[in-house]
Amino acid sequence: MIGMNRDENKSNQYLTFALRNEDFAIDIAKVREVMDVTGLTKIPKMPAFISGVINLRGNVVPVMDLGYRLGMPPVEFAKNTCVMIVETEIAGSIVAMGTVADSVQMVVDLQADEIEAVPRMGANINTDFITGMGRQGDKFLILLNIDKVLAGEETEALADIDLGTHLALEPEVSTMDDASAIS
Numbered sequence: 218m219i220g221m222n223r224d225e226n227k228s229n230q231y232l233t234f235a236l237r238n239e240d241f242a243i244d245i246a247k248v249r250e251v252m253d254v255t256g257l258t259k260i261p262k263m264p265a266f267i268s269g270v271i272n273l274r275g276n277v278v279p280v281m282d283l284g285y286r287l288g289m290p291p292v293e294f295a296k297n298t299c300v301m302i303v304e305t306e307i308a309g310s311i312v313a314m315g316t317v318a319d320s321v322q323m324v325v326d327l328q329a330d331e332i333e334a335v336p337r338m339g340a341n342i343n344t345d346f347i348t349g350m351g352r353q354g355d356k357f358l359i360l361l362n363i364d365k366v367l368a369g370e371e372t373e374a375l376a377d378i379d380l381g382t383h384l385a386l387e388p389e390v391s392t393m394d395d396a397s398a399i400s
C-alpha cells in the first residue's frame with residue numbers, strides 16, 4: 218500500500234477566500250489571477266447571480282457573484298471585494314470566468330489528513346459542489362469544486378453569448394499584483 222501512504226502525504230494548495238463571513242477554498246490550479254472589481258460593467262437581463270462583465274486583456278469575461286450562486290445574499294462591494302479569474306470547463310471547452318469574493322486571504326497547503334469528507338446532509342441536500350472540509354486549527358474551510366459550482370444551464374447559456382459584440386469595454390483593467398493577492 219505504498220500508493221496510499223504517498224497520497225496521504227500529498228500536499229494540495231488551495232486559495233482561501235471569504236464569502237459573507239464564511240471561509241472557502243478552491244484548488245489553486247483553477248485560479249488564473251485575482252483582480253480588483255474596478256471596470257465591472259453590469260449587463261441588463263442577465264441572471265441575478267451574474268454581477269456583470271470585465272475586460273480581461275481585450276476579452277469579455279462574465280463575472281459571477283459566487284456567494285449568491287451558493288444561496289447567500291448578494292455581494293456588498295467593499296474595499297477588499299475582488300474578482301478571482303478561474304478556468305472552468307463549460308460544454309466541453311475551458312473558459313475563463315470571473316467570480317466575486319468578499320476577500321481573498323492566502324494560499325494554504327493542506328495534507329490529505331487535514332481534509333475531512335463532506336458531511337452527510339440528508340438525501341434532498343446537494344453537496345456535490347463541495348470536495349471536502351479542510352481543517353485549519355479549530356475551524357474548517359469549505360473546499361469547493363469550482364467546476365460544479367459554475368456548472369448549470371444558465372452558465373452554459375452565458376458562455377454561448379458573444380458579449381464582445383454587444384459591449385464596448387475600456388481596455389484597461391486594474392489588477393492586483395499576483396504575488397500579493399495570492400500569497
